[in-house]
Amino acid sequence: MLLKSLLLFLVFQVCTSRDTIGSSQVQLKDDGGVLESKESNFELGFFSPGDSSYRYVGIWFSESKVSEKTVVWVANRNNPINDTSGVLKINRYGELALYAYNLENDPIWSTNVSQSVQNTSTLCVQLLDTGNLVLSQEGENESFIIWQSFDYPTDTLLHGMKLGLNWKTGLEWALTSWRSQDDPGTGDYTSRIYNQNASTPQAFVYKGVTKYWRADLWPCPDFVSNPDEMYYLNNFRTHNTDLIARIKLQDSGLYQDLKWDGADHKWKEVWSTPKYRCDWYGQCGANSKCSPDNINLFECECLPGYEPKSVDGWNQRDGLDGCVSKRVGVSKCRNGEGFVKVARVKYPDTSKAARLRTSMSAKECEQECLRNCSCKAYMSLASEGLVDCLTWYDDLMDILIYTEVGRDLHVRVDKISLAENAGNSQGFFRKGMVLIPMLSALLALMLIITLAWLLQKKRKTKDFVEEDELEESKRHPELQFFDLNTLIAATDNFSDANKLGQGGFGGVYKGELPNEQTVAVKRLSRTSGQGIDEFKNEVALIARLQHRNLVKLLGCCIKGEERMLVLEYMPNKSLDFFLFDNTRRSFLDWEKRFDIINGVARGVLYLHQDSRLRIIHRDLKTNNVLLDAEMDPKISDFGMARIFQGDQLQTNRVVGTYGYMSPEYAVFGRFSTKSDVFSFGIIILEIVSGKRNNGSYDENHSMNLIGHVWQLWNEDKVLEIVDSSLESYRPDEVLRCIQVGLLCVQEDSKDRPAMSAVVFMLSSEASLPSPKQPAFVFRRSSSTEADPLIPKQLYATNDLTITNVEAR
Template sequence: MKKALLVIFLYSHIALKMLLKSLLLFLLFQVCTSRDTLRSNEELKDDDGGLLVSKESSFELGFFSPGNSSNRYVGIWYSQSKVSEKTVVWIANRDNPIHDTSGVFTINRYGNLVLYAYNMETSPIWSADVSLSVKNTSTLSAYVQLLDTGNLVMFQNDRDRIFVWQSFDFPTDTLIPGMKVGMNWKTGLEWVLTSWKSQDDPGTGDYTFRLHNWSHTVTPQYFIYKGLTKYWRGDTEPWPNSVRNAEEMSFFLTYNTNKLTIMKLKFSGLHQHLEWNDGDDQWKELLSTPKYRCDWYGHCGANSKCSLDSGNLFECECLPGYEPKSINGWNGRNGSDGCVSKRVKVSKCRNGEGFVKVERVKDPDASRAALLKRGMSTKECEQECLRNCSCTAYMTKKIAGVVDCLTWYDDLMDILVYTEARRDLYVRVDKIELAENAANSQGFFRRGMLVVPILFALLALVLINVLACWLLKKKGKTKVFVEVDELEESKRYPELQFFDLNTLVAATDNFSDVNKLGEGGFGGVYKGELPNGQKVAVKRLSSSSGQGIGEFKNEVELIAGLQHRNLVKLLGCCIKGGERMLVLEYMPNKSLDSFLFDDTRRSFLDWGRRFEILNGVARGLLYLHQDSRLRIIHRDLKTSNILLDDEMTPKISDFGMARIFHGDQLQDNTKKVVGTYGYMSPEYAVFGRFSTKSDVFSFGIVLLEIVSGKRNNGSYEENYSMNLIGHVWHVWKEGIALDIVDSSLQSYKHDEVLRCIQIGLLCVQEDSKDRPAMSSVVFMLSGEASLPSPKQPAFVFRRNSSSAADSKELLSINDLTITIVGAR
């Protein structure tokens, strides 16, 4: 019995010890995994995997290497529980990397937060420049804590938690909720975002996002600077989430419990507002600037306005009372010199002058503006500006129910015209300009009075033509009157410039074969030179064209409303009798396929240039799908429809087959399948269903062709039936994807090329739901998004010629544009 009790006692003792050990290990594990504080006698070591984790595991602080770099930095990033990809929001030693894993992050004996390498404590690599005033360093109790806001905060001691330093006061390239951009007037501390040098180097880059520092009685403005030069300017509208008082002027992001949002200044100068999308498991772009030519600060120089929706040949236009400073520059579509007063000798000071309204504009740069007393009426504001001979313009704006009067002095800079409702600017002009403007307005009114009789005349002409056609048909004739075509079409497209037929005949040397740039389903495209010396491309509808008037009108309607640096610009058209012509900007380097698939010219496309072309096409397509006033599906994207200007900037062309989606429409069906085999998505080619994801598929093909330098309809490997998609899929699964890279490329970034190949495969996945949106593609190309694994692509095989009649698979013929009735 005693023996049995002894055994039970021993086993119980052992079990108790094991339980205590397990409990101790558990507690130690909990302490290690939830450590959010670093005290004065503690260290974070890189080679030990040192890490701070905020209390709710929202953020982590530790050592990391960005991109392809092996350098080591101390940074703060969202934890994996919040964001699946490493998103760094703050860096301590961004300009002083450690070149190995010997880094130590600690509070030294003087109470300063420092970073150093082993045996280098006397010479820290980085420090917070905090020195605590303590008599006895042995009693030092300073510590830093990583909060769930992402802020690293330093306290002098536990007792009174005196705050002495925080990382939020020293932002890097990313703004998260709680951080600020602006100025503390009392302390002189400025909160500024500064871009990285490159994707792999977080050092201080060329671009800064900051509040413009002038007297804080004027409307606040935010700028992106490139060095010391203004690169982009924010609107002078009151920014949401802003503070403006005697102590500070700042902007910040608010906390959102449902969505993570950040603002980021990229190394390219792009300013992005991003939101984390749990469904797509990646950052989604909500806003990015600058995107378009008019976004660049002072693109059109002083005393001018910039409009991407202008019907003119050039987006820049002088303000009323001004003319181009450089005629040659203006004719060459370079407005950077701006505009000057038309009549310098005519006084605009108490000499019968007045104001001309410029509608729907972004406020001019307020650096040379004054905010007069609040609560003034528009008429009072006008009189105040008239009384001051230096006042060049005024504007009234209503904020919180009170009207403010804003007046400008000297040159007016960075004015952008919007299509939607904005405020109006009143520009001071001399009495001559004022009279001319009034006369033009009256002339317009008189012309308006003629609209009714003109409409009656047009109706009579139409009725006469209908009656004549009916009579001729009764006699077995089919002649149709076309004399009123040009008038009717010019009314249809009032924003376009209409070219005279004789002008285009002379410009193209009567459409000679020498000037012929190419031939398509539409007809011929000819190089031309207008009387002012401007080179153009004239696209002439062939009488035998299978596309016809419908496609012509479709292209005119679409391109006339589109303005993007990666879309071909429509300069005007010509409609005369049976002639239908588009006048487009001239692309001296022709189409992408003329380089890509030519054994001699392909060497001009190094990897850097190909990658820029890819990004340009992606941005152009994103504009069509999301950023333009209309949601447009191109339906015929291919390398031959990507044109290159003199700087090799890619521009998407040929919108004859494009379709507009309205409202929340996501997909449409057609029985008339149009497009090009080899670039068509499966759901469109087989079932006639098309959406933005159809264009994504085409982009994926273009991407793979750019990387490989081969057409999709080629045959690869021993299996003759395998096309480019199938070949890429095969080598990807084998882990030898770089085998498809164009052999003419002497050097390239392996990681970047592999990322592009993976993006291409994601775009050509068989199920359209699996393909990314173009907004995601643009983000993926930036290299900052983690990529999912691609699924089985569509059309991995060519159709076997012996079974062509029975097979449902489609044969890729890159240059053949087809129109067929699709299977239902």
């Protein structure tokens, strides 16, 4: 015991308790040692899962609490170590980092802290009794949390953890399953909060990008939504502080609530989902309901006023095609229509054009839906004495019939269906009724069926134009697909009065949806250089990205030759609209410009590192940086973006915008994250100077903005480049931005910093490295009339030209 105490004292010499790692001299090695929380609830150390021989750093319940090893968090889940050479320590950059073999190599994993750490000796890593691993810095009177593992969950939610989104930082709290019991790497299933409609929050489990299961969180006392955050708080200890429990997303997609049974020494399931066929998302398709109590019968049934889209499918007990309106030719708009109640339901998916209105009675809610011909259904919600109204304007998805709980959904039906349902429920069709009205109704019904058959026959001639829409809707079921007529009405038939801008892809129009939401509709021109493949690429990428500095995709429309994206509306247009206009640039003071630089940097860092998909944008420029009502920046236009896994990609088709392309991409077709870094450097220099990079800045018209800044930098006169419209600015911040910009546009991509380093450099006061020769200093070679953006030296030594260039 004396020897053990002495060893603990020597290992943890700065932070003296057994739950902490202190200065950079203190290490946790893969030799059996662990960090143990103060009350021995959790341990941190190295482990090998199941039958695997790979080594990981993880957190698990202490054996004093749980007799079987239960891992709740993994650091290097996608980067295992092959042997026991691993070392966990605080490095000289103020990061908690995992190294293998020796400390000179790049870390296997790190906390990647982006904020400045001035004195690493005041840093401390502590394993708390909640299971949270915290990296903090000790101040004079208090400590500050720099990083915590609760912000980066793996497959488990412990008490006090969140599932949701931080609006300010763009940080998302989500669960991702393991690949298998032997492999903690990122698996197929993800649990996250869907944030399109914060007033009616929902949690989804996705299999890849496909919705697998949905939970409604409204009303829920543990759900929080405010201007800063939106999240569900795991708060199972409210009534039992001694409870040992966890929520786990299994590698099979099963979502489990588990508690530890100390008497039987095993985990017991409190609940789990999806278990039954009706639990799976959209089991019965659109406009249907799923009844799990129908044990011996088909569980799917169409909503009132609807019939199966595929009779053969339903006969074979397959309802995925869902239901469609019974009578196509009968209007539901001010034509005697009404509502039929469907009792005790899990309310439909609110991401499908739902809208919540507060303080509205049940009757007012009905009238609100009845007034809008696009309203498909409504639900009057009562909670804690308040009555609200929820309405839907699209297909009704994922409706489950409960036995006892649930709420009443009122579905809009035509007048014939309304009469049918009234008759079925009230004995309307009974003996003694007059025969003539029945015959009249029968004749009318036959006429309607004939008309519907003719319409259906006409529609079949156009089925081929809808194949793309069906294909995309299957690939991206989380997206809302808008009807073409809805967008035509929203934009006043794409009138010039609603036109926001024009690009190589086509026009962008302001529109107002039936639920009064203002949107931007990006309409792909038939002669667009973007093309169908780029359009589908943009849909695929933006649908999976969520960050406060990225433009949000609300949905799309694919109809015949029409291709449209429906995006959040950005009232202040693009950055170049202000930056390069002599009058409007005065709206951008230095504080706002610095905020824009940092916002764009965070957005690019998210694309490169923090998103579920690692993405290279390939077309970063000032007119692809849009500004919201608060003039905060959001990156847009992902038509040219690419997913990457390695260090570098190659293409024979160079696309992008002259003036922002990196040299290795423009000349050789090689692009990587450093290509985006180069473009970001151009954006910084343009924001500081208020000038375009492809302008002329010397008497011979041969030097561009990069060359001009580089010349002034070498002459120690670089502040002369600052936009003259800026009345005041902080010279130190401006100098730092210029230096970061020059570091980003260095000719050799290996010399350019990663975006994580860029974010750190912009926010710190630490000294920066000196930039090397930038690329594209000259606009034109003296010996050739080739492209003006290719460096002079490339022509002189290699005699290269660009082929297959598509500029925008």
